[in-house]
Amino acid sequence: MKNQNILIALAVLFVIAVISFTFLAPLIPDFLSSENPEQEVPVEVPMPQLTDQEREKLGPKNELAELDCLPSDGMYGMIARPKRLLESPLLAEGQDLLMPDLIRFTMVPLDMTKIELLLSATSVRQVSVPAQPGQPAMPQVMPIPFACYYLQMTEPVDKQAILNQFVPPNSGPQPPKMRMVAGKEVYDLPTGFPLTTHALVFLNEKALLYVMGNEEMLKDVLDGKAPTGPLADRMARVKIDDCDVVFVGSAETGLPNLPPELIGNFSMAYGLSETLVKLLVENFRAIQLTLDLSAPENTPLLTLKFETLKPEGAKEIAKNINEQVVFFRSSLSLLQSKDSEPTPEGNGQKLGNQILDSVEISSQDSVVSATLQHFPTLTTYVSEYFQNRRQQIADLAVQEQQQMIFGNIFQRINTIHRYMIMHHDEKGQFPSAAICDAEGKPLLSWRVALLPYMGEKALYAQFKLDEPWDGPTNRPLIGKMPAIFGDVRAYDPTRTTIRLFNSEGTPFGKPVLKMSDLSSPQTTAMLVVVSPENAVEWTKPDTLAPCESLEDYVQLFGPMMPILLFDRNNVIMQFSSAAEQDRPLLLERLKNMIEGKPIQ
Numbered sequence: 001m002k003n004q005n006i007l008i009a010l011a012v013l014f015v016i017a018v019i020s021f022t023f024l025a026p027l028i029p030d031f032l033s034s035e036n037p038e039q040e041v042p043v044e045v046p047m048p049q050l051t052d053q054e055r056e057k058l059g060p061k062n063e064l065a066e067l068d069c070l071p072s073d074g075m076y077g078m079i080a081r082p083k084r085l086l087e088s089p090l091l092a093e094g095q096d097l098l099m100p101d102l103i104r105f106t107m108v109p110l111d112m113t114k115i116e117l118l119l120s121a122t123s124v125r126q127v128s129v130p131a132q133p134g135q136p137a138m139p140q141v142m143p144i145p146f147a148c149y150y151l152q153m154t155e156p157v158d159k160q161a162i163l164n165q166f167v168p169p170n171s172g173p174q175p176p177k178m179r180m181v182a183g184k185e186v187y188d189l190p191t192g193f194p195l196t197t198h199a200l201v202f203l204n205e206k207a208l209l210y211v212m213g214n215e216e217m218l219k220d221v222l223d224g225k226a227p228t229g230p231l232a233d234r235m236a237r238v239k240i241d242d243c244d245v246v247f248v249g250s251a252e253t254g255l256p257n258l259p260p261e262l263i264g265n266f267s268m269a270y271g272l273s274e275t276l277v278k279l280l281v282e283n284f285r286a287i288q289l290t291l292d293l294s295a296p297e298n299t300p301l302l303t304l305k306f307e308t309l310k311p312e313g314a315k316e317i318a319k320n321i322n323e324q325v326v327f328f329r330s331s332l333s334l335l336q337s338k339d340s341e342p343t344p345e346g347n348g349q350k351l352g353n354q355i356l357d358s359v360e361i362s363s364q365d366s367v368v369s370a371t372l373q374h375f376p377t378l379t380t381y382v383s384e385y386f387q388n389r390r391q392q393i394a395d396l397a398v399q400e401q402q403q404m405i406f407g408n409i410f411q412r413i414n415t416i417h418r419y420m421i422m423h424h425d426e427k428g429q430f431p432s433a434a435i436c437d438a439e440g441k442p443l444l445s446w447r448v449a450l451l452p453y454m455g456e457k458a459l460y461a462q463f464k465l466d467e468p469w470d471g472p473t474n475r476p477l478i479g480k481m482p483a484i485f486g487d488v489r490a491y492d493p494t495r496t497t498i499r500l501f502n503s504e505g506t507p508f509g510k511p512v513l514k515m516s517d518l519s520s521p522q523t524t525a526m527l528v529v530v531s532p533e534n535a536v537e538w539t540k541p542d543t544l545a546p547c548e549s550l551e552d553y554v555q556l557f558g559p560m561m562p563i564l565l566f567d568r569n570n571v572i573m574q575f576s577s578a579a580e581q582d583r584p585l586l587l588e589r590l591k592n593m594i595e596g597k598p599i600q
Contacts, residue, residue, distance in 0.1 A: 053365070061237040076249035077121035077235050083154065084244050086113055088293035117152040121231070125217065144195070146213030148221055156205040163187060163200065168408065168488040176200070182222035234288060245291040254309050255284050276320045280306075283313030285366070297374045306368040318363035321370070329356050351377055406562060406572065408488050413498060413527045413564040415484055419453040420526070426453075430513045433502035434541035435465055442541035443468050446508075447485060447496070456482055469539040481538045490532035497535045500527050503545035507566075507596045521566035524596040531558040546594045550575050550583055553590070563593070 123146045163176050166189045176187035184201050191198035197218045201209035211218050226232075231250040238246045258266075258281050267274040286307040295301055308314045332349050358373040372378075423431050431449040434442035444463065451460035459480055464473040478494045485496040502508040507518060518524055528544075534556055536542045547553045553561060554575050561573040571593075578586050592599050 060239070061233075075122055075124050075231070075251065076247070077119070077231060078248075079120075079235065079238065079240055079246040080118045081240075081244050082115040082118060083113065085293065088244060114154045115151055116154050117150075119150040120148065121235075122147045123217075144214060146217045147211070148213075149210040151208055151210070153206045153208075157202070157208060159202055162208070166190075166200070168491075181218060184222050186218070186222075230286065234286060238288070238290065243290040243292040244294070245289075247287070247289040249287045251284055251286070255281055257282070273320065273324065276317070276324065279313065279317050279320060283308040283310070283317060285309045295374050297376065299374055300371040301374045301378070302372045304370045306370075308366045308368065311366050314363040314366050314368045317368050318361055321361050321368075325356055325359065325361065329353070332356070351381060354378065402560075405489055406560075409529050409562050410564070410570045412484050412486075413529065413562070414568060414570075416450070416498065416527060417564055417568050419450045422453040423450060424515060428514065430508070430515075432511060432513075433500065433508045433543075437466060444474070445469065445539050445541050446500070447498075447538050451482075454482060454484065463539075469537065469541065474539060478537055478539055485538050487529070487532055487535065490535075492532075492535060494537055495535035496538040497530050497532055498527060499530055499536065499542065499544050501525060501544050501546065501594045503543060505595050506546070515566070518566055518596055520596065520598040522569065523593055523599045524566050525563045525593045526566045527564040528557070529562040530556055546591055550578065550587055561590075565593075 125144060125146060167174075167176055176189055179186050179188070181201075184203060187200045187202075189198045189200065191212075195212055196214040197211060199209075199211050199218060201211060201218075201222065203209060209221065211221060227236075230252055231248060234248045234250065235246070238248070240246060258278075263274055263277050263281070266272070266277050284306075288305045288307075290303045292299075292301060292303075306314075306317065308317065332352050354375055354377055355372070358375055358378070360369075360371045360373075362369050420430055423429075431446040433446050435444040435446075435449055436442050444465065448460070448463055451457070451463075459477070459482075462473075462477055464471065467474050469475075469478075481493055481496065485498055486492070487497040489497075500508050507513050507524060510517070515521065547556060553573075557573075557575075559574065559576040561575070563571040563573065565571060573586070573590065575586075589599055591597075
């Protein structure tokens with residue numbers, strides 16, 4: 001039996017957890033915003049409070065002062081202790097926060113080993129939506145999700161490094177400016193509709209908030225009031241010091257019904273019966289999940305409480321899960337009886353049986369309870385899982401960093417493309433590769449010729465156009481490079497990585513270039529971005545010629561070559577992934593793109 005069969009056995013325990021983490025919680029905003037005349041979302045209506053009996057079922061209350069930083073009417077929240085996670089014997093040297101969204105957030109320059117506590121909460125409120133100029137009419141009122149992350153560090157944070165991660169220096173947008181809200185330093189980050197607030201809040205030298213929502217929500221987080229409502233009550237009653245991760249979800253009035261086809265999709269995706277999925281959705285009121293990776297043997301590794309809208313729902317869910325446990329157990333027994341010799345698959349079946357033996361499912365009144373006990377084989381399995389995840393997370397970090405870098409690069413060269421088109425519209429031609437003297441000697445780069453179209457007429461007027469780029473008048477202007485020519489990978493205020501091919505045989509190798517001269521604009525390279533090591537002074541009339549081999553291109557660009565075509569489409573050539581037999585063809589395609597020849 002393969003690993004996915006082991007996960008099917010694990011699904012007996014994680015069924016509700018999986019549904020809540022990957023299904024119920026993220027989709028709550030979608031449920032609320034969908035058109036459903038029978039399901040209206042109340043505006044600022046307090047949710048019902050827990051009864052004393054319900055509070056007793058969900059465990060004793062403990063004080064958690066940090067919850068003052070979380071919104072009061074959240075739909076779901078999470079508490080994680082990364083430092084404890086890293087120290088857990090199950091994790092060994094692995095680093096994993098379990099939740100992809102949290103992993104992505106902690107990719108800002110924060111050492112995970114220095115994060116002592118991470119709290120997150122999401123709420124959904126209905127807010128009035130103003131009309132957007134030039135956009136289709138929007139509903140007057142719509143739900144907007146509000147997310148808040150609170151990070152508590154063991155050492156002082158580098159405030160500027162974190163801000164730079166969100167808005168890199170000289171990337172185009174203005175650097176975040178500080179303002180005071182409720183006595184706290186708030187830095188506004190770039191945002192888009194419908195969010196009106198996207199901010200970093202530095203509470204003190206070791207604690208910060210990351211907030212996405214609107215201004216009212218931001219003020220509510222910072223008003224100093226203790227959170228209220230069922231979600232806050234449930235989170236506050238968690239024995240946080242006894243566990244590594246806590247997840248609490250709340251939908252006091254239940255969830256809207258899912259269409260049958262969607263229930264079928266979830267059933268197939270998680271290997272669950274449609275009956276169980278339907279029961280979970282129809283009866284969901286709240287969920288509480290706690291994970292203790294440091295728990296001793298034969299004590300709960302994972303504890304889950306699923307609160308239903310009515311006791312009958314809890315009984316039905318518990319009965320259905322127990323029936324699936326019996327089914328999984330009989331399936332494993334059948335597979336084991338067919339194995340005459342020990343195999344890796346047989347070991348997986350043994351682990352599956354141990355997991356099923358360690359699962360306890362019960363119901364009392366409106367609460368379904370499930371626990372998974374620690375045992376040595378599971379410890380080994382979980383440890384190996386986290387070791388594998390370690391590399392996946394490292395790869396994810398690199399991938400997202402590259403996406404951010406190349407997204408910024410393409411934003412810049414697309415903007416420069418617009419300036420070049422403006423030059424073409426006014427002059428009837430693209431800027432020449434260089435501004436030359438009467439004898440045809442290159443003096444200044446094509447970038448200088450674009451300045452009037454970039455809103456830099458004052459800077460353009462300072463250049464002496466009949467003097468070389470490093471002449472006495474022009475040399476001091478090298479340090480005044482517009483930020484659009486910079487590179488977020490290694491910003492230099494005098495040098496640029498944005499270049500164009502202008503040797504003989506390339507389009508910009510001609511003294512005059514018009515769009516009509518191009519036989520294939522949709523496959524011809526206009527601008528390229530070289531590696532920071534191959535940057536040039538932005539005013540210098542540099543020459544760039546095609547390379548003789550892919551190895552030479554790697555030296556010039558690095559493993560990936562960003563190209564902007566004349567029709568404004570973006571292309572990335574990945575040299576490292578090219579198979580040996582494909583390299584001659586790739587080199588030929590590059591040659592044709594650079595020379596402006598049609599590509600077959």
